[in-house]
Amino acid sequence: MFSYGYVMARTAGSHSDITGPRVAQAALQLFARHGYAAVSMRQIAAEVGVQAGALYNYTPDKQSLLFDLMRGHMDELLAARAALLQPDGPLARLEDFTRFHIRFHLERPDAVFVSYMELRNLTPANFAVIEGLRRRYEDDLEAILRAGVGAGLFDVTDTKIATLAVIAMLTGVTTWYRAEGRLSVAQVETIYWDMVRKAVAA
Amino acid sequence: MFSYGYVMARTAGSHSDITGPRVAQAALQLFARHGYAAVSMRQIAAEVGVQAGALYNYTPDKQSLLFDLMRGHMDELLAARAALLQPDGPLARLEDFTRFHIRFHLERPDAVFVSYMELRNLTPANFAVIEGLRRRYEDDLEAILRAGVGAGLFDVTDTKIATLAVIAMLTGVTTWYRAEGRLSVAQVETIYWDMVRKAVAA
DNA sequence: CCCATAACTGAACATCCGTTCAGATCAAAG
DNA sequence: CTTTGATCTGAACGGATGTTCAGTTATGGG
Numbered sequence: 001m002f003s004y005g006y007v008m009a010r011t012a013g014s015h016s017d018i019t020g021p022r023v024a025q026a027a028l029q030l031f032a033r034h035g036y037a038a039v040s041m042r043q044i045a046a047e048v049g050v051q052a053g054a055l056y057n058y059t060p061d062k063q064s065l066l067f068d069l070m071r072g073h074m075d076e077l078l079a080a081r082a083a084l085l086q087p088d089g090p091l092a093r094l095e096d097f098t099r100f101h102i103r104f105h106l107e108r109p110d111a112v113f114v115s116y117m118e119l120r121n122l123t124p125a126n127f128a129v130i131e132g133l134r135r136r137y138e139d140d141l142e143a144i145l146r147a148g149v150g151a152g153l154f155d156v157t158d159t160k161i162a163t164l165a166v167i168a169m170l171t172g173v174t175t176w177y178r179a180e181g182r183l184s185v186a187q188v189e190t191i192y193w194d195m196v197r198k199a200v201a202a
Numbered sequence: 203m204f205s206y207g208y209v210m211a212r213t214a215g216s217h218s219d220i221t222g223p224r225v226a227q228a229a230l231q232l233f234a235r236h237g238y239a240a241v242s243m244r245q246i247a248a249e250v251g252v253q254a255g256a257l258y259n260y261t262p263d264k265q266s267l268l269f270d271l272m273r274g275h276m277d278e279l280l281a282a283r284a285a286l287l288q289p290d291g292p293l294a295r296l297e298d299f300t301r302f303h304i305r306f307h308l309e310r311p312d313a314v315f316v317s318y319m320e321l322r323n324l325t326p327a328n329f330a331v332i333e334g335l336r337r338r339y340e341d342d343l344e345a346i347l348r349a350g351v352g353a354g355l356f357d358v359t360d361t362k363i364a365t366l367a368v369i370a371m372l373t374g375v376t377t378w379y380r381a382e383g384r385l386s387v388a389q390v391e392t393i394y395w396d397m398v399r400k401a402v403a404a
Numbered sequence: 405c406c407c408a409t410a411a412c413t414g415a416a417c418a419t420c421c422g423t424t425c426a427g428a429t430c431a432a433a434g
Numbered sequence: 435c436t437t438t439g440a441t442c443t444g445a446a447c448g449g450a451t452g453t454t455c456a457g458t459t460a461t462g463g464g
Contacts, residue, residue, distance in 0.1 A: 015430095015431085015440085015441080016440075016441075019441085019442095033322070034239075034322065035237065035238075035239050035322060035323065036237075037236075037237050037239035037240035038239035038323065040420075040421065040422080041421080041422060041423080042420090042421085042422090050441095050442070050443090051442065051443050051444070052422085052423085053423080053424075053425080053442075053443070053444080053445095054441070054442050054443075056422095056423070056424080057440085057441065057442080061422075061423075062422065062423095117319055120235070120236065120237060121237065121240065156396075156397070157392075157393045157396060158393060161378075161390075161393055162397065164374060164377070164378055165371050165374060165375075165394065165397055166371075167374075168370050168371050168373070168374025168377070169367050169368075169370050169371035169374070171370070172366060172367060172369075172370025172371070173367075175366070175370070176363075176366055188363075190359075191359045191360060191363055192367065194358075194359060195358070195364065195367055195401040195402070196401075198400050198401050198402075198403060199397040199398075199400050199401035200397070200400075201400060217410085217411080217460095217461080218410075218411070221411080221412095242450075242451065242452080243451080243452060243453080244450085244451085244452090252411090252412070252413090253412065253413055253414070254452085254453085255412075255413070255414080255415095255453080255454075255455080256411070256412050256413075258452095258453070258454080259410085259411065259412080263452075263453075264452065264453095
Protein backbone atom coordinates (compact mmCIF):
# COMPACT_ATOMS: atom_id res chain seq x y z
CA MET A 1 0.00 0.00 0.00
CA PHE A 2 2.76 2.46 0.86
CA SER A 3 4.99 2.12 -2.19
CA TYR A 4 7.72 4.62 -2.89
CA GLY A 5 7.65 5.07 -6.62
CA TYR A 6 10.76 3.26 -7.84
CA VAL A 7 11.55 -0.24 -6.72
CA MET A 8 10.65 -0.22 -3.08
CA ALA A 9 13.75 -0.58 -0.98
CA ARG A 10 12.36 -3.33 1.23
CA THR A 11 14.00 -3.82 4.56
CA ALA A 12 13.97 -6.38 7.31
CA GLY A 13 10.98 -8.49 8.36
CA SER A 14 8.65 -7.31 5.65
CA HIS A 15 5.96 -9.23 3.84
CA SER A 16 3.15 -6.71 3.78
CA ASP A 17 2.91 -7.32 0.05
CA ILE A 18 1.55 -10.74 0.91
CA THR A 19 -0.76 -9.80 3.76
CA GLY A 20 -2.05 -6.63 2.11
CA PRO A 21 -3.83 -8.34 -0.78
CA ARG A 22 -5.12 -11.01 1.57
CA VAL A 23 -6.75 -8.35 3.72
CA ALA A 24 -8.41 -6.79 0.67
CA GLN A 25 -9.62 -10.16 -0.60
CA ALA A 26 -10.99 -11.24 2.78
CA ALA A 27 -12.79 -7.92 3.19
CA LEU A 28 -14.27 -8.17 -0.31
CA GLN A 29 -15.52 -11.69 0.25
CA LEU A 30 -17.02 -10.95 3.65
CA PHE A 31 -18.57 -7.64 2.57
CA ALA A 32 -20.17 -9.38 -0.41
CA ARG A 33 -21.47 -12.24 1.71
CA HIS A 34 -22.76 -10.41 4.77
CA GLY A 35 -22.67 -6.68 4.01
CA TYR A 36 -20.27 -3.97 5.12
CA ALA A 37 -22.09 -3.04 8.31
CA ALA A 38 -22.52 -6.65 9.40
CA VAL A 39 -18.82 -7.52 9.08
CA SER A 40 -16.43 -6.66 11.90
CA MET A 41 -12.74 -5.92 11.64
CA ARG A 42 -12.17 -8.95 13.87
CA GLN A 43 -13.92 -11.21 11.35
CA ILE A 44 -11.75 -9.90 8.53
CA ALA A 45 -8.65 -10.37 10.66
CA ALA A 46 -9.67 -13.94 11.54
CA GLU A 47 -10.11 -14.74 7.84
CA VAL A 48 -6.57 -13.50 7.18
CA GLY A 49 -5.23 -15.31 10.25
CA VAL A 50 -4.16 -12.24 12.14
CA GLN A 51 -5.29 -10.08 15.06
CA ALA A 52 -7.60 -7.12 14.43
CA GLY A 53 -4.94 -4.52 15.24
CA ALA A 54 -2.71 -5.78 12.43
CA LEU A 55 -5.25 -4.68 9.82
CA TYR A 56 -4.36 -1.09 10.55
CA ASN A 57 -1.00 -1.62 8.88
CA TYR A 58 -2.96 -1.88 5.63
CA THR A 59 -5.85 0.53 5.96
CA PRO A 60 -6.39 3.67 8.02
CA ASP A 61 -9.91 2.54 8.89
CA LYS A 62 -12.82 0.31 7.89
CA GLN A 63 -14.39 2.93 5.61
CA SER A 64 -11.20 3.18 3.54
CA LEU A 65 -11.20 -0.58 3.19
CA LEU A 66 -14.63 -0.39 1.53
CA PHE A 67 -13.84 2.68 -0.53
CA ASP A 68 -10.55 1.28 -1.85
CA LEU A 69 -12.31 -1.90 -2.94
CA MET A 70 -15.00 0.03 -4.78
CA ARG A 71 -12.65 2.53 -6.36
CA GLY A 72 -10.37 -0.32 -7.42
CA HIS A 73 -13.30 -2.09 -9.04
CA MET A 74 -14.43 0.99 -10.95
CA ASP A 75 -10.88 1.80 -12.04
CA GLU A 76 -10.48 -1.72 -13.35
CA LEU A 77 -13.79 -1.47 -15.18
CA LEU A 78 -12.89 1.78 -16.92
CA ALA A 79 -9.34 0.67 -17.65
CA ALA A 80 -10.45 -2.65 -19.13
CA ARG A 81 -12.97 -0.87 -21.29
CA ALA A 82 -10.48 1.76 -22.44
CA ALA A 83 -7.94 -0.93 -23.31
CA LEU A 84 -10.20 -2.38 -26.00
CA LEU A 85 -10.17 -0.88 -29.42
CA GLN A 86 -13.73 -0.15 -30.43
CA PRO A 87 -15.17 -1.60 -33.61
CA ASP A 88 -16.68 0.64 -36.24
CA GLY A 89 -20.35 1.55 -36.27
CA PRO A 90 -22.92 1.85 -33.47
CA LEU A 91 -24.28 -1.67 -33.87
CA ALA A 92 -20.90 -3.37 -33.54
CA ARG A 93 -19.98 -1.03 -30.72
CA LEU A 94 -23.17 -1.89 -28.84
CA GLU A 95 -22.53 -5.60 -29.24
CA ASP A 96 -18.99 -5.05 -28.01
CA PHE A 97 -20.24 -3.15 -24.98
CA THR A 98 -22.85 -5.80 -24.17
CA ARG A 99 -20.42 -8.69 -24.34
CA PHE A 100 -17.74 -6.77 -22.43
CA HIS A 101 -20.13 -5.81 -19.65
CA ILE A 102 -21.38 -9.36 -19.13
CA ARG A 103 -17.94 -10.93 -19.29
CA PHE A 104 -16.34 -8.37 -16.96
CA HIS A 105 -19.09 -8.59 -14.38
CA LEU A 106 -19.36 -12.38 -14.38
CA GLU A 107 -15.63 -12.60 -13.70
CA ARG A 108 -15.84 -10.69 -10.39
CA PRO A 109 -19.21 -11.30 -8.77
CA ASP A 110 -18.10 -10.24 -5.29
CA ALA A 111 -16.77 -6.86 -6.42
CA VAL A 112 -19.94 -6.23 -8.43
CA PHE A 113 -22.13 -7.10 -5.49
CA VAL A 114 -20.24 -4.84 -3.12
CA SER A 115 -20.08 -1.98 -5.60
CA TYR A 116 -23.84 -2.01 -6.13
CA MET A 117 -25.00 -2.74 -2.60
CA GLU A 118 -22.71 -0.74 -0.38
CA LEU A 119 -23.00 2.69 -1.97
CA ARG A 120 -25.03 3.92 0.98
CA ASN A 121 -22.26 2.97 3.40
CA LEU A 122 -19.81 5.35 1.76
CA THR A 123 -19.18 8.76 3.26
CA PRO A 124 -20.63 11.53 1.07
CA ALA A 125 -17.19 12.45 -0.29
CA ASN A 126 -16.34 8.85 -1.16
CA PHE A 127 -19.79 8.32 -2.66
CA ALA A 128 -19.27 11.28 -4.98
CA VAL A 129 -16.04 9.75 -6.29
CA ILE A 130 -17.61 6.36 -7.06
CA GLU A 131 -20.68 8.01 -8.55
CA GLY A 132 -18.44 10.01 -10.89
CA LEU A 133 -16.67 6.88 -12.10
CA ARG A 134 -19.94 5.06 -12.65
CA ARG A 135 -21.22 8.04 -14.59
CA ARG A 136 -18.25 7.90 -16.93
CA TYR A 137 -19.03 4.27 -17.69
CA GLU A 138 -22.69 5.03 -18.36
CA ASP A 139 -21.75 7.92 -20.62
CA ASP A 140 -19.73 5.49 -22.69
CA LEU A 141 -22.85 3.46 -23.46
CA GLU A 142 -25.04 6.49 -23.94
CA ALA A 143 -22.66 7.85 -26.58
CA ILE A 144 -23.05 4.61 -28.51
CA LEU A 145 -26.83 4.78 -28.31
CA ARG A 146 -26.88 8.42 -29.38
CA ALA A 147 -24.67 7.70 -32.34
CA GLY A 148 -26.97 4.86 -33.35
CA VAL A 149 -30.05 7.04 -33.06
CA GLY A 150 -28.34 9.72 -35.13
CA ALA A 151 -27.53 7.17 -37.80
CA GLY A 152 -31.11 5.92 -37.85
CA LEU A 153 -30.03 2.49 -36.64
CA PHE A 154 -31.59 2.68 -33.19
CA ASP A 155 -34.93 3.97 -32.00
CA VAL A 156 -35.15 4.84 -28.31
CA THR A 157 -37.33 7.52 -26.74
CA ASP A 158 -34.64 8.69 -24.31
CA THR A 159 -31.01 7.64 -24.57
CA LYS A 160 -30.31 8.22 -20.86
CA ILE A 161 -33.16 5.98 -19.76
CA ALA A 162 -32.26 3.37 -22.36
CA THR A 163 -28.70 3.43 -21.04
CA LEU A 164 -29.81 2.73 -17.50
CA ALA A 165 -32.32 0.12 -18.63
CA VAL A 166 -29.71 -1.80 -20.64
CA ILE A 167 -27.14 -1.68 -17.85
CA ALA A 168 -29.70 -2.83 -15.28
CA MET A 169 -30.71 -5.72 -17.51
CA LEU A 170 -27.12 -6.77 -18.18
CA THR A 171 -25.93 -6.45 -14.60
CA GLY A 172 -28.86 -8.59 -13.49
CA VAL A 173 -27.03 -11.57 -14.98
CA THR A 174 -24.82 -11.69 -11.88
CA THR A 175 -27.79 -12.59 -9.69
CA TRP A 176 -28.50 -15.91 -11.35
CA TYR A 177 -25.45 -17.03 -13.35
CA ARG A 178 -23.49 -19.95 -11.92
CA ALA A 179 -20.29 -21.18 -13.53
CA GLU A 180 -21.39 -24.80 -12.95
CA GLY A 181 -24.68 -24.17 -14.79
CA ARG A 182 -25.65 -25.32 -18.24
CA LEU A 183 -24.66 -22.11 -20.08
CA SER A 184 -21.23 -20.79 -20.94
CA VAL A 185 -20.45 -17.09 -20.60
CA ALA A 186 -20.34 -16.81 -24.39
CA GLN A 187 -23.83 -18.28 -24.67
CA VAL A 188 -25.15 -15.88 -22.05
CA GLU A 189 -23.55 -12.98 -23.92
CA THR A 190 -25.32 -14.00 -27.09
CA ILE A 191 -28.71 -14.37 -25.39
CA TYR A 192 -28.48 -10.92 -23.84
CA TRP A 193 -27.09 -9.34 -26.99
CA ASP A 194 -30.11 -10.65 -28.85
CA MET A 195 -32.44 -8.87 -26.42
CA VAL A 196 -30.42 -5.65 -26.28
CA ARG A 197 -30.16 -5.44 -30.06
CA LYS A 198 -33.89 -5.80 -30.51
CA ALA A 199 -34.80 -3.52 -27.58
CA VAL A 200 -33.07 -0.50 -29.13
CA ALA A 201 -33.65 -1.41 -32.77
CA ALA A 202 -35.26 1.07 -35.14
CA MET B 203 -50.04 -7.36 15.53
CA PHE B 204 -51.81 -9.60 18.01
CA SER B 205 -55.33 -9.46 16.64
CA TYR B 206 -57.88 -12.00 17.70
CA GLY B 207 -59.84 -12.67 14.57
CA TYR B 208 -63.17 -11.00 15.23
CA VAL B 209 -63.35 -7.39 16.23
CA MET B 210 -60.63 -7.14 18.80
CA ALA B 211 -62.12 -6.57 22.23
CA ARG B 212 -59.80 -3.71 23.10
CA THR B 213 -59.47 -2.90 26.76
CA ALA B 214 -58.10 -0.04 28.77
CA GLY B 215 -55.14 2.09 27.82
CA SER B 216 -54.62 0.64 24.39
CA HIS B 217 -53.37 2.37 21.28
CA SER B 218 -50.97 -0.20 19.90
CA ASP B 219 -52.85 0.04 16.62
CA ILE B 220 -51.34 3.51 16.28
CA THR B 221 -47.81 2.78 17.43
CA GLY B 222 -47.56 -0.56 15.63
CA PRO B 223 -47.71 0.81 12.10
CA ARG B 224 -45.43 3.66 13.10
CA VAL B 225 -42.80 1.16 14.19
CA ALA B 226 -43.05 -0.70 10.89
CA GLN B 227 -42.87 2.51 8.89
CA ALA B 228 -39.88 3.86 10.82
CA ALA B 229 -38.07 0.55 10.46
CA LEU B 230 -38.78 0.45 6.72
CA GLN B 231 -37.53 3.97 6.18
CA LEU B 232 -34.37 3.50 8.24
CA PHE B 233 -33.58 0.08 6.78
CA ALA B 234 -33.94 1.50 3.27
CA ARG B 235 -31.79 4.51 4.05
CA HIS B 236 -28.97 2.94 6.03
CA GLY B 237 -29.34 -0.82 5.77
CA TYR B 238 -30.64 -3.37 8.24
CA ALA B 239 -27.34 -4.07 9.97
CA ALA B 240 -26.50 -0.38 10.34
CA VAL B 241 -29.77 0.55 12.03
CA SER B 242 -30.18 -0.01 15.77
CA MET B 243 -33.37 -0.69 17.67
CA ARG B 244 -32.71 2.55 19.56
CA GLN B 245 -32.71 4.53 16.31
CA ILE B 246 -36.04 3.02 15.28
CA ALA B 247 -37.45 3.76 18.73
CA ALA B 248 -36.23 7.36 18.57
CA GLU B 249 -37.92 7.82 15.20
CA VAL B 250 -41.20 6.60 16.73
CA GLY B 251 -40.68 8.71 19.83
CA VAL B 252 -40.42 5.84 22.26
CA GLN B 253 -37.79 3.92 24.23
CA ALA B 254 -36.15 0.87 22.71
CA GLY B 255 -37.83 -1.58 25.07
CA ALA B 256 -41.29 -0.52 23.87
CA LEU B 257 -40.58 -1.90 20.40
CA TYR B 258 -40.80 -5.40 21.81
CA ASN B 259 -44.53 -4.93 22.25
CA TYR B 260 -44.71 -5.02 18.45
CA THR B 261 -42.05 -7.45 17.32
CA PRO B 262 -40.36 -10.40 18.99
CA ASP B 263 -36.97 -9.29 17.68
CA LYS B 264 -35.17 -7.24 15.03
CA GLN B 265 -35.04 -10.08 12.52
CA SER B 266 -38.84 -10.44 12.58
CA LEU B 267 -39.15 -6.72 11.96
CA LEU B 268 -37.20 -7.14 8.72
CA PHE B 269 -38.90 -10.37 7.72
CA ASP B 270 -42.42 -9.01 8.33
CA LEU B 271 -41.64 -5.97 6.17
CA MET B 272 -40.37 -8.13 3.34
CA ARG B 273 -43.13 -10.70 3.55
CA GLY B 274 -45.70 -7.90 3.68
CA HIS B 275 -44.21 -6.36 0.56
CA MET B 276 -44.24 -9.61 -1.37
CA ASP B 277 -47.77 -10.44 -0.23
CA GLU B 278 -48.94 -7.03 -1.41
CA LEU B 279 -47.20 -7.53 -4.73
CA LEU B 280 -48.81 -10.90 -5.38
CA ALA B 281 -52.21 -9.76 -4.11
CA ALA B 282 -52.20 -6.62 -6.24
CA ARG B 283 -51.25 -8.66 -9.29
CA ALA B 284 -53.88 -11.30 -8.61
CA ALA B 285 -56.57 -8.64 -8.15
CA LEU B 286 -56.22 -7.47 -11.75
CA LEU B 287 -58.12 -9.26 -14.44
CA GLN B 288 -55.69 -10.15 -17.19
CA PRO B 289 -56.30 -9.01 -20.73
CA ASP B 290 -56.45 -11.50 -23.58
CA GLY B 291 -53.39 -12.51 -25.54
CA PRO B 292 -49.70 -12.65 -24.63
CA LEU B 293 -48.88 -9.20 -26.02
CA ALA B 294 -51.56 -7.40 -24.02
CA ARG B 295 -50.69 -9.47 -20.97
CA LEU B 296 -47.03 -8.53 -21.26
CA GLU B 297 -47.87 -4.86 -21.55
CA ASP B 298 -50.12 -5.20 -18.54
CA PHE B 299 -47.34 -6.87 -16.55
CA THR B 300 -44.79 -4.23 -17.57
CA ARG B 301 -46.98 -1.31 -16.60
CA PHE B 302 -48.10 -2.99 -13.39
CA HIS B 303 -44.54 -3.75 -12.32
CA ILE B 304 -43.31 -0.20 -12.88
CA ARG B 305 -46.30 1.42 -11.25
CA PHE B 306 -46.28 -0.86 -8.22
CA HIS B 307 -42.55 -0.50 -7.63
CA LEU B 308 -42.44 3.26 -8.10
CA GLU B 309 -45.18 3.63 -5.50
CA ARG B 310 -43.12 2.03 -2.71
CA PRO B 311 -39.43 2.70 -3.29
CA ASP B 312 -38.41 1.98 0.31
CA ALA B 313 -40.04 -1.45 0.40
CA VAL B 314 -38.50 -2.33 -2.97
CA PHE B 315 -35.06 -1.26 -1.83
CA VAL B 316 -35.25 -3.25 1.38
CA SER B 317 -36.67 -6.33 -0.34
CA TYR B 318 -33.85 -6.43 -2.87
CA MET B 319 -30.93 -5.41 -0.67
CA GLU B 320 -31.55 -7.14 2.62
CA LEU B 321 -32.08 -10.71 1.45
CA ARG B 322 -28.72 -11.71 2.85
CA ASN B 323 -29.68 -10.49 6.32
CA LEU B 324 -32.57 -12.93 6.54
CA THR B 325 -32.16 -16.18 8.42
CA PRO B 326 -32.09 -19.17 6.04
CA ALA B 327 -35.67 -20.13 6.91
CA ASN B 328 -36.98 -16.60 6.35
CA PHE B 329 -34.97 -16.30 3.15
CA ALA B 330 -36.59 -19.43 1.77
CA VAL B 331 -40.06 -17.96 2.34
CA ILE B 332 -39.28 -14.69 0.55
CA GLU B 333 -37.50 -16.54 -2.24
CA GLY B 334 -40.59 -18.68 -2.75
CA LEU B 335 -42.85 -15.65 -3.05
CA ARG B 336 -40.49 -13.97 -5.49
CA ARG B 337 -40.40 -17.14 -7.53
CA ARG B 338 -44.19 -17.14 -7.83
CA TYR B 339 -44.08 -13.60 -9.20
CA GLU B 340 -41.40 -14.51 -11.73
CA ASP B 341 -43.34 -17.55 -12.83
CA ASP B 342 -46.26 -15.26 -13.63
CA LEU B 343 -44.15 -13.38 -16.17
CA GLU B 344 -42.52 -16.49 -17.52
CA ALA B 345 -45.93 -18.01 -18.27
CA ILE B 346 -46.77 -14.96 -20.36
CA LEU B 347 -43.51 -15.22 -22.28
CA ARG B 348 -43.96 -18.91 -22.88
CA ALA B 349 -47.48 -18.40 -24.17
CA GLY B 350 -46.19 -15.71 -26.52
CA VAL B 351 -43.41 -17.94 -27.81
CA GLY B 352 -45.91 -20.74 -28.35
CA ALA B 353 -48.14 -18.40 -30.32
CA GLY B 354 -45.22 -17.27 -32.44
CA LEU B 355 -45.56 -13.71 -31.16
CA PHE B 356 -42.33 -13.67 -29.16
CA ASP B 357 -38.86 -14.94 -29.90
CA VAL B 358 -36.60 -15.50 -26.90
CA THR B 359 -33.85 -18.07 -26.58
CA ASP B 360 -34.69 -18.97 -22.99
CA THR B 361 -37.88 -17.85 -21.27
CA LYS B 362 -36.39 -18.10 -17.77
CA ILE B 363 -33.47 -15.84 -18.63
CA ALA B 364 -35.73 -13.45 -20.50
CA THR B 365 -37.96 -13.29 -17.43
CA LEU B 366 -35.09 -12.32 -15.18
CA ALA B 367 -33.71 -9.87 -17.73
CA VAL B 368 -37.03 -8.08 -18.10
CA ILE B 369 -37.62 -7.89 -14.35
CA ALA B 370 -34.09 -6.58 -13.76
CA MET B 371 -34.58 -3.93 -16.42
CA LEU B 372 -37.96 -2.84 -15.06
CA THR B 373 -36.95 -2.82 -11.41
CA GLY B 374 -33.96 -0.66 -12.31
CA VAL B 375 -36.38 2.20 -12.79
CA THR B 376 -36.50 2.66 -9.01
CA THR B 377 -32.83 3.68 -8.93
CA TRP B 378 -33.27 6.81 -10.99
CA TYR B 379 -36.94 7.83 -11.05
CA ARG B 380 -37.84 10.92 -9.03
CA ALA B 381 -41.44 12.11 -8.71
CA GLU B 382 -40.28 15.72 -9.14
CA GLY B 383 -38.58 14.84 -12.41
CA ARG B 384 -39.73 15.66 -15.92
CA LEU B 385 -41.45 12.33 -16.60
CA SER B 386 -44.77 11.02 -15.30
CA VAL B 387 -45.12 7.39 -14.26
CA ALA B 388 -47.31 6.78 -17.31
CA GLN B 389 -44.60 8.13 -19.60
CA VAL B 390 -41.99 5.94 -17.96
CA GLU B 391 -44.27 2.93 -18.36
CA THR B 392 -44.59 3.63 -22.07
CA ILE B 393 -40.85 4.05 -22.57
CA TYR B 394 -40.08 0.76 -20.87
CA TRP B 395 -42.95 -1.05 -22.56
CA ASP B 396 -41.51 0.01 -25.88
CA MET B 397 -38.19 -1.60 -25.01
CA VAL B 398 -39.68 -4.74 -23.50
CA ARG B 399 -41.99 -5.28 -26.46
CA LYS B 400 -39.15 -5.07 -28.93
CA ALA B 401 -36.71 -7.10 -26.81
CA VAL B 402 -38.92 -10.19 -26.87
CA ALA B 403 -40.51 -9.61 -30.29
CA ALA B 404 -40.39 -12.32 -32.93
C1' DC C 405 -64.31 7.78 40.11
C1' DC C 406 -61.99 3.47 40.31
C1' DC C 407 -59.40 0.05 38.46
C1' DA C 408 -57.75 -3.51 35.23
C1' DT C 409 -54.55 -3.58 32.00
C1' DA C 410 -52.23 -1.94 27.77
C1' DA C 411 -48.27 0.79 26.91
C1' DC C 412 -44.15 2.48 28.08
C1' DT C 413 -39.84 3.81 30.85
C1' DG C 414 -35.31 3.40 32.47
C1' DA C 415 -31.91 0.72 33.94
C1' DA C 416 -29.39 -3.27 33.54
C1' DC C 417 -27.29 -7.51 31.12
C1' DA C 418 -23.52 -9.57 28.55
C1' DT C 419 -21.32 -8.92 24.45
C1' DC C 420 -19.65 -6.73 20.63
C1' DC C 421 -17.73 -2.65 18.07
C1' DG C 422 -13.64 0.26 15.73
C1' DT C 423 -9.44 1.83 16.99
C1' DT C 424 -4.97 2.56 19.62
C1' DC C 425 -0.52 1.28 21.25
C1' DA C 426 3.37 -0.54 24.04
C1' DG C 427 5.84 -4.37 23.60
C1' DA C 428 7.02 -9.01 21.53
C1' DT C 429 8.42 -11.33 17.27
C1' DC C 430 10.29 -11.98 13.02
C1' DA C 431 13.10 -11.85 8.70
C1' DA C 432 16.63 -10.03 6.10
C1' DA C 433 20.80 -6.83 5.57
C1' DG C 434 25.42 -6.02 7.07
C1' DC D 435 25.47 -13.10 14.64
C1' DT D 436 23.88 -8.67 15.47
C1' DT D 437 21.12 -5.03 14.26
C1' DT D 438 17.23 -2.78 12.36
C1' DG D 439 12.82 -1.92 11.41
C1' DA D 440 8.60 -4.01 9.46
C1' DT D 441 4.98 -6.79 11.30
C1' DC D 442 2.06 -8.53 14.54
C1' DT D 443 0.09 -9.51 19.34
C1' DG D 444 -2.76 -8.84 23.18
C1' DA D 445 -4.83 -5.96 26.00
C1' DA D 446 -7.23 -1.97 26.68
C1' DC D 447 -10.38 2.24 25.50
C1' DG D 448 -15.12 4.25 25.52
C1' DG D 449 -19.16 3.40 23.61
C1' DA D 450 -22.93 0.85 21.10
C1' DT D 451 -25.50 -3.41 20.45
C1' DG D 452 -30.08 -6.49 21.05
C1' DT D 453 -32.88 -7.89 24.55
C1' DT D 454 -35.14 -8.34 29.26
C1' DC D 455 -37.91 -6.79 32.98
C1' DA D 456 -39.58 -4.68 37.35
C1' DG D 457 -41.92 -0.75 37.93
C1' DT D 458 -44.44 3.55 36.31
C1' DT D 459 -47.89 5.88 33.54
C1' DA D 460 -51.93 6.39 30.79
C1' DT D 461 -56.44 5.03 29.10
C1' DG D 462 -61.03 3.71 28.59
C1' DG D 463 -64.83 0.41 30.58
C1' DG D 464 -67.72 -0.25 34.36
